[in-house]
Amino acid sequence: MEDDAPVIYGLEFQARALTAQTAETDAIRFLVGTQSLKFDNQIHIIDFDDENNLINKSVLLHDAGEIWQIGSSPADKAIVNTCYNKTSESRVCSCAALWRIPPEWESGNQECPEDSSHNPQSLELLCPLESAAHGPPACVLWEPMGDGKRVISLAENHVLVWDLQESSSKATISSSATLEGKGQLRFTAGKWSPHHSGSQLATANDTAIRGWDLRSMSQIYCMENAHGQLVRDLDFNPNRQYYLASCGDDCKVKFWDVRHLTEPIKSLEEHSHWVWSVRYNHSHDQLLLTASSDSRVILSNMVSISSEPFGQMVDEEALSDCEDNPMEDKGKEPLQDSIIASYEEHEDSVYAVEWSAADPWLFASLSYDGRLVINRVPRALKYRILL
Known part of the structure; x- marks a missing residue:
């Protein structure tokens, strides 16, 4: 079908950092951060015009260094974070910071100067999110339903909760936790749970997945060998508070009920190389995206473990009754x-995939060669879910 056709945008530089702009819910907007060793790095603001199937872009300079991770404030569309590498005295060091997008770019009304890509403006540095005592930051996570006043950074083996003051121009560490154990302990990924009033966090290090209570900064669960190799990414089911998806270098995507950690409730083995990114759809939790260095993005319909396993909304209590008494399900399968679908528009490793915050049926994926692809859930499936 014509309008299911992908839209492709090419950056001149390599890239692996992608985020949807979460505070902007009217426009379909993604932010991409570049990794160039030779030139000043950039953040591309990608506005997608759904009606005309067109991409409009604005380019901002990120002179600080090559971007490894990017995120956007849930409350203020002008504020973004980056984790980046910079070279100083011929040593590479990892940093994290909050930045402000200049006002003429943040509205996305396309009245930006035409020459924005030739004479790009720089981002305004708001404040660094680094602490010399805790090592280099790997990622920064915004409180999911928050007012943009709390972020977490994962730095080596530390979880740091930051309080942001004065329109994010000042950040202080309000609490922290340290991962104890043998060997080189280092977090590779984390996800702040949208449930439990923002009091829980899941982290990945090596092959393990851990849960943390942010009120006591203590560990609440642990799966030592969740994957056979490194865990790359995590995501919480937005509608079922104990359900978590993970993916990793064993080419698998696994689904967990964090109350019963002996084994995953489901496992997918569709990718043929490392799986870098896993994302639940925010509105329809049976839809799941995964991105891999096999150059593919896969859209799965995980309906049996969704909040609508029998085709209509089921509340958690009824669901747990069914789980306890599977025989009493009145014959409903x-x-x-x-x-x-398996999307094959990329020719390089796909490091990131994100759902749009404004349109639940639309998503973007980014491969290392700087190719950004915007795709839609097939129309036939969309209507089957909605009707």
């Missing part, structure tokens, strides 16, 4: 899980 859960719908079948399936792979909906």
